[in-house]
Amino acid sequence: QKLQTVVEELKSRYERVLNENKKIKENKCLEVDKVREKMEAELKELENVCDLLKAGEEKQQKLMFWERICTQICKTFRELQVQVNSCVTSMGSLCLEDENCNIQKKYEDLKRQLGKMEFQNEELACQLRMQDQCLQCHKMKLEEKIAEYNALDRQLESALKEGRKMVAEEQEKMSHKEQAFQTKLLVLETEVREGEEEKNQLLCIFHHNQRQHEIHLKELENSLQKSENKNQSIQNYVQFLKAAYVTMF
Numbered sequence: 001q002k003l004q005t006v007v008e009e010l011k012s013r014y015e016r017v018l019n020e021n022k023k024i025k026e027n028k029c030l031e032v033d034k035v036r037e038k039m040e041a042e043l044k045e046l047e048n049v050c051d052l053l054k055a056g057e058e059k060q061q062k063l064m065f066w067e068r069i070c071t072q073i074c075k076t077f078r079e080l081q082v083q084v085n086s087c088v089t090s091m092g093s094l095c096l097e098d099e100n101c102n103i104q105k106k107y108e109d110l111k112r113q114l115g116k117m118e119f120q121n122e123e124l125a126c127q128l129r130m131q132d133q134c135l136q137c138h139k140m141k142l143e144e145k146i147a148e149y150n151a152l153d154r155q156l157e158s159a160l161k162e163g164r165k166m167v168a169e170e171q172e173k174m175s176h177k178e179q180a181f182q183t184k185l186l187v188l189e190t191e192v193r194e195g196e197e198e199k200n201q202l203l204c205i206f207h208h209n210q211r212q213h214e215i216h217l218k219e220l221e222n223s224l225q226k227s228e229n230k231n232q233s234i235q236n237y238v239q240f241l242k243a244a245y246v247t248m249f
Helices: 002-090 093-248
Strands: none
Touching: 002 093
16 A cells, blocks of 8 residues: 555656646747747738838839930930031021921920929939838838847747756656656565565465364364274273173172
8 A cells, every 4th residue: 555655646746747847838839929920920010111112112213214214305405406506507597497496396395394304303202212211210110120039039049948958857857757766666566576476475375284284183083083982982891891890799
């Protein structure tokens, strides 16, 4: 019964340590899930920032395109001025007036297009400045998020390392306890086996002694029976002698 009590106590300790180890693992898994959800939300925000960066790059490309068009228009305007100067020197006054009218119309059209493009360029430049400010703000937030993410990553690594260390220590303790438990069980099994063997030996000796005792009892009964028979024959002989004595005297 004492050995059984010790075994039950060791089993309950073993189960308690297993439950504690399981709770530690579950808590670490919950912390990892929380950090993962937070990181996923931050990654979604970073994706929105990346979309804004792409949109800003597209606006920048459009602005560069319109700047190239303006440069081309200015170049065309200078070429027309050169043509006008060459026409002034080569043509007469009548042709010069007609040519001036045509050039003036082209000049007005180009001037309107240039003004329109300058207005569009100013709008694009304003949008780009606003987007640049927004991007700078998002960049600062992104840097803060990255710093926070790195801090969380370090905390997670530290927590995981600590959890692994605790699990390793608990496993080592459990291993030592299990080894001690197995050793104790082997000792108890050996003691029980020796007790059983001693019990069997005692039972064999008891049965052997019992058989010897029964044989001895039977021998005593036989001897007693013989003694009683002998006594009876002696008594009969004495009675015979008394009867013969009475008859003779």
